[in-house]
Amino acid sequence: MNDALYARVFSTLKERIESGAIDVGERLPTQSQLADEFGVSTITIKHALDMLDRAGYIKRRPRLGSEVISRTAGLGAARSTSTLPTIGCVLTSFDDSFGTRVLWGILDASLGRANVVVGRTEGFHDREQGLLAQYRDLGVDGLILQPGSSEWIAPAILDLVSTQLPLVILDRNLDGLPVSTVCSDNVASGRAAAEHLFGLGHRNIGLVTSSGTVSTLDDRHRGFVYAHAEHGLAFTSAHEYRKVSSVVPDHEVSVADDLASLKEFLTTNSHLTGFVASEHAVGLLLVRALHELGLEVPSDISVVSFDAPQHVFDDEVRRFTHIDQHEHALGRATLESVLAQLSERGRVAKQVLPTELVVGETTAPPRR
Incomplete structure (x- = not known):
């Protein structure tokens, strides 16, 4: 500005x-x-x-x-x-598998330091643009945004960047824009998920992702491919399925249609013994498809997912082997980043936070 x-x-x-x-x-x-x-x-x-x-x-x-x-x-x-700044927080969505604990981190870090106003877009471009304009007109002091896409940039974002209003992009990378970002190390995460399966003895593994157009998925795919190269294993795109759409907020594909297509992919690639699922919801759908094909997890097929709900009081829930993004820390870091810009206008910082592989009940060595 x-x-x-x-x-x-x-x-x-x-x-x-x-x-x-x-x-x-x-x-x-x-x-x-x-x-x-x-x-x-x-x-x-x-x-x-x-x-x-x-x-x-x-x-x-x-x-x-x-x-x-x-x-x-x-x-x-x-x-x-003594007036606390007001921070607008625009999320794509949130649930117990991913997002709720990020929001907790943002709110916990804001105690005594900022007022936070939260909205969600469900991945719709018009809602994203509308909420950004709404919060801008409200006179917020800063904004946190989780864009619904890394390919489409809301015009309001360009305006905010040009005026140097404190803005932090959460869980995404927007290449070419001088804007602060806070995200997990998704490349390393994709690599770690695949390496866990390789370490168990799997040699033919697949990748199943949603059809979303976000940098997060691209980075996880990149890490998955890197792991193959590091283990001297050939990678083929025939082993990846990137069309799961029922889990994407702005799509209207039914779960039944996704299951049918996914089972066709699994049948065609019956030699695969393990899979990395890019999101917890994708992992759940994958396990269901495998079950409907008469395959058991992990005795027949191993599955690694990203994120997992914390079912503290339910011992019957299957606990996925998964990548833990430490969501609470992700939220806190995001709030800290936007507050730092209030003190230093024009400050741009790119933060990439480490993740952790948590071994659960959905992976095992392949059958010999």
């Missing part, structure tokens, strides 16, 4: 207040009206209003506008310094 722009807006509004052109008790024009008047973005207006608030000239109230409370600086300054 051009510092001179919001400084100019601040100076002009300050002069109007001090001269009495805008009297104590009156409300300032809306952010949109001021943006039109000064020919700048609403983000620039927001920063100018934040300065007036901190200086004690106005009091800002969400949805009610900005009221002039003093013609001189200082009267409202003490109140403003």
Whole structure:
């Protein structure tokens, strides 16, 4: 953001207040009206209003506008310094297999430090764009975003980047944009999942992923391929199935259709003895397809998934061998990153957090 722009807006509004052109008790024009008047973005207006608030000239109230409370600086300054920043958090979705504990981490890290407003997009582009615009107009101090796609970039993101509003991309990489990101080491994770199967003695393994268009899946695929090369094993794309769509939020493919296609793939590749599933929901669908084909996990086929719910009170639930992304730490790191940008405007940091392979009940050596 051009510092001179919001400084100019601040100076002009300050002069109007001090001269009495805008009297104590009156409300300032809306952010949109001021943006039109000064020919700048609403983000620039927001920063100018934040300065007036901190200086004690106005009091800002969400949805009610900005009221002039003093013609001189200082009267409202003490109140403003104790006000917590508001952080908008836009997630694709969340459940017990992945996302809920990320949200816990964000909320736990925000205690006494920030107010967090949460929305979810279900992977729909229009919802993502709408929530970003909604939070921007609300006047949030920073944003956390888990994009629904790494191929489509919401126009609002480009605007936020250009104005240097604190923004952190969660669980994704957006190549070519100067924006902070926090994600797991998905390449190393894909490699570790495959290496676990190789270590058990499997030599022919497959990869099953959703049809989502996110960098996370591409990185896990890359790690899976690397593991083959490191073990001197040939990799063929015929051993991967990347069309599971019923688990993708913005698709309308039925579970029955996915199961039918997946069973066809498994039948064609009956020589495979182990699989890496890119997500827990994909792993569940894979196990179901194997079961319907009369195959047992792990006695016939081994499966490694990513993430797993913590069924603390249910001993009957099958515990997957899985990659644990340490979701709570992922959430905390994301909140810390956006708060750091509040202190240092324009700061860009790329954080890649380590993961851990947790051995469960779905992997075993192959039958000889």
